[in-house]
Amino acid sequence: MQKNKYKILKMKKLFLPLLLGIIFFTSCESKNEKEATFNVDEAKKELQAYNDEFAATITKKDSIGFGNLYAADAVRMYPNRNELVGRSEIVSDFNFAVNNGIGAGKLTTKDVMGSDDLVIEVGIYELFGNDGAQLDKGKFISLFKRVDGKLISIRDIWNSDSPAVPMTK
Secondary structure (H helix, E strand, O other): OHHHHHHHHHHHHHHHHHHHHHHHHHHHHHHHHHHOOOOHHHHHHHHHHHHHHHHHHHHHOOHHHHHOOEEEEEEEEOOOOOOEEOHHHHHHHHHHHHHOOEEEEEEEEEEEEEOOOEEEEEEEEEEEEOOOOEEEEEEEEEEEEEEOOEEEEEEEEEEEOOOOOOOOO
16 A cells, blocks of 8 residues: 555656646747737738828828827827827827928838737838928837727837937027
8 A cells, every 4th residue: 555655646746747847838839829920921011001091191181080090098209399198189289280281291111020919110201291392201110009900009209310400599
């Protein structure tokens, strides 16, 4: 009887590390499989559609359409001024811009990374006046999350390639 108890105890000591090892390796495998499902090419296609819509809203001066490109709690971070928080501030700023000479815009994607639910876009922006003249060009980073199957902007930040305007006294 004592011998059987010893065998059972020895088997338990071998079984527990084996079980933990299996759990550990299978959980790592699942994580890698999930990460591997992010398709950069598909994300680029989705972002191109977003960028086309972004440009179209500027050309049409469509503040509602522009606002719908952003989450309700989105944040836009400008250089040299306070951030815009929420869709209403973003729409208000859009109206100011298009009513003061912004006639067209263009976003060009340079790099995309992330996961199926959270995508980061790095790119170049260009803004044009109503007469078609380029007003500004620079770089941006945007963060998107997937809502109801569609990518929506939750954060973006940009800065101009133009030299800073000197401060006056």
